[in-house]
Amino acid sequence: xxxxxLALLAQALPVNGLGFPRIYxxxxxxxxxxxxxxxxxxxxxxxxxxxxAQPAGRGRQGRAWVTLPGQQILLSVIxxxxxxxxxxxxxAALAAVTALESVGVPAECVGLKWPNxxxxxxxxxxxxxxxxxxxxxxxxxxxIGMGMNVNGSLAPWPEIAQRATTLADALGRDFxxxxxxxxxxxxxxxxxxxxxxxxxxxxxxxxxxxARLATLGHPTSVHQGANRIAGIAEDxxxxxxxxxxLADGTQRVITWGDxxxx
Amino acid sequence: MRSDGVSNRRDPWEPEEPSLVEQITQLSDAMAGSSVTxxxxxxxxxxxRLQRRPxxxxxxxPSAAPATSGAAKGTPAQADDAAEMTLAVxxxxxxxxxxxxxxxxxxxVQVGQQVHPGQVVCIVEAMKVFNEIKTEIGGTVVAIPPKxxxxxxxxxxxxxxxxx
Numbered sequence: 001x002x003x004x005x006l007a008l009l010a011q012a013l014p015v016n017g018l019g020f021p022r023i024y025x026x027x028x029x030x031x032x033x034x035x036x037x038x039x040x041x042x043x044x045x046x047x048x049x050x051x052x053a054q055p056a057g058r059g060r061q062g063r064a065w066v067t068l069p070g071q072q073i074l075l076s077v078i079x080x081x082x083x084x085x086x087x088x089x090x091x092a093a094l095a096a097v098t099a100l101e102s103v104g105v106p107a108e109c110v111g112l113k114w115p116n117x118x119x120x121x122x123x124x125x126x127x128x129x130x131x132x133x134x135x136x137x138x139x140x141x142x143x144i145g146m147g148m149n150v151n152g153s154l155a156p157w158p159e160i161a162q163r164a165t166t167l168a169d170a171l172g173r174d175f176x177x178x179x180x181x182x183x184x185x186x187x188x189x190x191x192x193x194x195x196x197x198x199x200x201x202x203x204x205x206x207x208x209x210x211a212r213l214a215t216l217g218h219p220t221s222v223h224q225g226a227n228r229i230a231g232i233a234e235d236x237x238x239x240x241x242x243x244x245x246l247a248d249g250t251q252r253v254i255t256w257g258d259x260x261x262x
Numbered sequence: 263m264r265s266d267g268v269s270n271r272r273d274p275w276e277p278e279e280p281s282l283v284e285q286i287t288q289l290s291d292a293m294a295g296s297s298v299t300x301x302x303x304x305x306x307x308x309x310x311r312l313q314r315r316p317x318x319x320x321x322x323x324p325s326a327a328p329a330t331s332g333a334a335k336g337t338p339a340q341a342d343d344a345a346e347m348t349l350a351v352x353x354x355x356x357x358x359x360x361x362x363x364x365x366x367x368x369x370x371v372q373v374g375q376q377v378h379p380g381q382v383v384c385i386v387e388a389m390k391v392f393n394e395i396k397t398e399i400g401g402t403v404v405a406i407p408p409k410x411x412x413x414x415x416x417x418x419x420x421x422x423x424x425x426x
Contacts, residue, residue, distance in 0.1 A: 086389035133394040
């Protein structure tokens with residue numbers, strides 16, 4: 001298994017307040033779970049947890065994430081935001097987009113599936129999982145988990161490969177993980193500093209995020225438990241909720257659920 | 263709280279005691295700075311019972327559902343049954359209620375279980391942010407009204423606790 005180059009990361013981090021201290025082990029069951037434990041232990045803002053293999057990694061409500069040891073980015077950031085953490089959903093997704101473009105992934109190939117799945121050529125390469133908690137002192141803490149399929153192939157899992165891919169599969173070459181991590185932290189850190197400093201930053205973030213949403217304008221179905229809602233993804237609200245236009249002409253505002261192209 | 267008979271208690275020749283309102287104010291101020299949530303005093307036929315709702319039981323600024331527009335503030339626990347003295351941890355925001363962090367792991371709490379202040383009791387998801395909800399009171403879980411995966415609205419009871 002290929003390990004992250006910690007010396008390379010140490011040269012570039014922290015950046016924009018993120019990336020120090022760093023908690024690394026070749027294998028961590030779940031970086032988000034460990035990060036939440038570190039919050040309980042008083043972890044400093046900007047602390048990151050990263051690993052090469054995450055056997056218990058989870059997506060939304062435990063959704064499985066294929067493990068490709070040494071070939072994925074598995075990273076959690078600890079933050080204590082002074083703003084509503086749903087802005088981090090947009091900020092983290094855009095940071096992943098920026099990071100991909102910074103290593104040469106063509107911008108026209110990269111998009112977002114509402115709200116924060118990162119797509120390359122229409123298939124998912126990265127997902128964000130944000131969990132919040134409160135410290136003993138009542139301070140809001142957020143753990144921003146990001147998993148990205150960088151190298152290797154999902155071909156052994158044909159069902160998953162219909163919807164997801166790796167950068168290597170999509171672009172035909174391998175990528176170093178460290179520059180993507182650094183670029184992601186640089187952009188996410190800058191966004192968080194901006195959100196904390198300027199009220200207008202949230203609206204601007206939402207507009208930038210909206211511009212990258214591949215979901216908009218397309219027939220879309222949303223699975224909410226046993227219910228399925230189908231319509232055209234027409235827009236997003238000021239807070240980022242998805243606006244669906246249903247067949248009967250009415251609008252439905254969606255704040256949760258699994259979104260799929262219909 | 264009863265106040266009948268109070269006007270007959272005071273002897274005008276004795277040094278003036280704090281008024282009833284002043285006494286209650288002093289007591290409530292003292293309670294506010296302590297972990298005491300309930301105080302009952304009985305003196306000369308006068309019974310005063312003060313009950314303090316625990317402070318915040320949820321994240322200070324959890325992710326706001328768009329319907330609530332902006333950061334939702336924490337919602338105090340609600341005394342929902344004076345006879346049983348149960349308190350409910352209320353949903354701080356509209357979202358999806360989860361009993362566990364993942365379907366493959368045990369729920370955070372179950373009916374009959376003892377919980378302590380600061381313990382995570384559930385998760386509410388909104389805008390793809392999973393917000394851990396903690397209780398500020400210790401006691402016994404007596405009910406978990408929502409079902410796993412159910413949409414809950416801001417202010418809905420999530421977990422009912424009988425304080426210990």
